[in-house]
Amino acid sequence: MSETGTISSTISSTIGSTARRAVRLEATNHEGSLLGKNVSPEKFASGKESGFAFADILFAIDLNNEIVLGDAFPEWRGNLYDIAMIPDLSTLVEWKPGLDSVIGDYWLKDGSPVPICPRNLVKRLVARLAEHGYTATTAVEIEATLFEESVQEARRRCYRDLTPLGGSTGSTYHLARSSDWIDYMEAVVERLEQLGIPWEAWTDEAAPGQTELNLAPIDPVALCDNWARTRQIMREVGNALGHTVSFMAKPTAGFGQGAHINISLQRDGVNQYYAEDGLSELMRHSVGGLLATMAGNTSIAMPQITSYRRLVDLTGPPTTVSWGVNNKTAAVRAITGHPKYSRLEYRLPGADVNPYLALAGVLAGVLAGIERRIEPPEQVTDMAWGLPDSAGVPRIPDTMSRAWVALDADPLLREYLGDEFVDFWVASRRWEWMEFHTKGGDPFAELSEWESTRYFEFP
Structure with missing residues (x-):
């Protein structure tokens, strides 16, 4: 039997099976946690349309x-x-023997969508794009950190002093990782393929134990579904192999980790971001909208206390409200010059972001730019990290409170995401800030135990 086959058998025997089928209903809450319940086949048949x-x-x-x-x-x-x-039957898959899985949205009794339902926010903004004749193609680069210890052992240690899987050194694109790290990633992509989730690449990332997994381009709602399920798969594979994985924005005091979103717009199958001489007008206005909403969007793209510990110059994540052609130090990177691959890369979100809210924020910025024809500022052609105040490029809000203040005051995000969502989200971030400062969080630590306990396993 091949090594991959041995791993698959290990996972199957660990998960187990049952002759009795069930259906797992899945949807995220605002924090990005995948919530749900298991129902019998009879119950699912009776409620699959009414909810x-x-x-x-x-x-x-x-x-x-x-x-x-x-x-x-x-x-x-x-x-x-x-x-x-209400389940979206197009997402129904066999998750494992004896268990099917389906993703859905939240609706009120009067038949209207819950105003703060993350998946419905994305669907509403996709529909608004369609009114202009555009469809969006989106992809994501998911970063996560893997540890040798099981999740039970990680809990006993309060998620501190864990051993990075694959070695204690980090080096981007390094191929000499130990077999336990490689086995884990091969098992993950095997599960993705079994569930029909298209992926493009995976690689060693900068920090010890860290990986980047790239999901293939697809429409925004399907991407979010695949993203949420991929995080679940990575956890389940880790549990089966006796390891653990974290999507915290900074699970150790070392490097942080993000979730870069790539987007392009098509009309009749033709990439509208492409232009022979660089940026199309549509791409330029999209950049303008993304930068105009970036300060407020920071609260959504970086939802937790630890999210802001990631914002350190010269370590990877953007720290300025900036853009540039092929400039990975900027917050928005424009990839130009190819009819198929011309796109924008939105580098702000942390790995801890709610996938649906991340895409909703990006789509809101793009729509604002298109509908208002917002022109972007001058691009940054040098390094966008560590720019002096004299450069005239604002810093990304670097604390949770600065970010929610920016969101609260952003009229564009209020229009596109709705007042009820913005008011709700701002209040929830105020609460999170208060919990940190009154329940044992340490703002002066590189990473406090309160944060590890609260965020390591969530979202």
Whole structure:
């Protein structure tokens, strides 16, 4: 038997199987955690069109299962009313023997979408793009850090002093990783292929134990579905092989990790970002919108306290509200000159971002730029890190509070994402900030134990 076959058998025997089938209903909450419930085939058949009851409190609790206070609860939220999770049958797959899996959206009793449902936000913005005759093609580069210890051992250690899988040194594109690291990644992509999730590449990243996995270009809603499921797969494979994985923006005091989003717009199958002489007008306005909304979008793209520890000059992530052609030090990188591959790379989000909210923020910026014909500032042709104030390039908000203030005041994001979502999100980030500062977080530590405990396994 091949080594890959041995790994597959290990995973299958660890997961187990059952003759009785079930269907797992899946959807994210605002924090990006994949929530759901398992139902019998009979129950699924009876509710696949009308939906399944979920308590609205899923949008009113934090990562520690505490009620989030500080904003005005709308009528549908906060009183344990039921909202309906309606499955999207196009996402139905066999997850493993005995278990099917389906992703859905949240809806109110009156038949309208829950205003802050992450998946429905993306669908609404995709529809708005379609009104202009555009379809979006999107891809993501997922970064994660792998550790030798099982998740049970990681919990016993409070997620501290863990051993990076594959060696204690980090070197981008390094091929001499030990076989345990390679075995893990090969098992992950095998599971992706079994579930029909297209991927393009995986590689060693900069930090010890860190990997980057690139999902193939697809429409925005499908990309988010694939992204959420890929994180679940990476966790399950880790559990099966006795290892653990974290999508924290900074799981150790070393390098952080992000989730770069690539986007292009098509009309009748033709890439509208391509122009023979560089940027098309559409790409230029898209860049303008992405930069105009970037300060406010930071709160969404970098949702947790630890997200902001990642913003260190010269370490990879963008630190300035900037763009440039093929400039990976800028927040928005324009790839030009090819009819197929011309696109924008949005480098702001951390690995801890909610996939659906990340895409909603990007689509909102693109739409704002297109509909208002926003011109971008001058591109940065040199290094965009560490620019002096005299350069006139603003810094990305570097704390959770600065970011939510920017979002709260952003009229464009309020228009495209909705006042109810923005007010809800700002209140939830205020709550997260307060929890950190009153429950044991240390703002002066490189990485506090409070953050490791709260974020290591979430989203």
